[in-house]
């Protein structure tokens with residue numbers, strides 16, 4: 155007998171909990187969604203499955219971060235207007251958990267951070283964007299360039315084949331057309347790849363600038379942080395350049411951002 159067993163992914167909204175947002179740099183209400191891998195027998199789920207990760211969507215900035223495990227006391231269906239109420243109900247140890255991090259925020263205001271502490275604070279929001287960056291880049295593939303490439307390949311390929319079969323005299327033309335067709339395919343692939351990445355950069359840059367603004371990082375600091383995050387394999391640090399962030403921050407300051 156043939157038995158159909160396997161696993162499927164399940165997404166479950168757990169509710170709202172209070173947590174620290176590295177982008178907003180303060181406590182915020184987060185919408186928590188659990189992704190699990192659930193075994194099934196003939197497509198009937200067997201049990202609750204094993205959690206793969208928990209998505210935390212900040213209601214302040216909209217950025218989603220992912221964590222393997224979360225330790226909330228409970229979840230609220232609706233986020234109360236007062237974050238203190240939500241924290242009391244869902245994350246009562248929040249002040250204790252984040253005490254050292256909050257102390258850094260105070261020392262940032264007082265201007266007494268060490269250079270290493272500054273680097274870790276600069277790295278924090280960039281690393282926090284990794285999950286959202288990957289999701290946005292995959293979802294927002296702007297296919298303009300890809301579309302041009304596909305149309306090019308579709309027109310050029312049969313034309314090249316036609317030229318190829320039209321006799322020896324047309325071989326040169328056929329070779330050129332085939333070359334162009336191959337080029338068009340590469341343009342299409344590059345368009346799909348870069349379209350999503352550029353869209354993700356454009357969407358997330360203002361969020362990153364807002365998070366970094368209180369730190370006013372120097373160009374060298376950004377370069378060091380991006381190099382370290384690249385070594386750790388973070389896509390966001392590979393696709394966004396330190397130089398790009400620094401120029402955007404300078405432009406932002408020139409416009410009077412505080």
Ligand SMILES: [Zn+2]
Nearest residue numbers: 175178212215
């Ligand atoms: Zn936030």
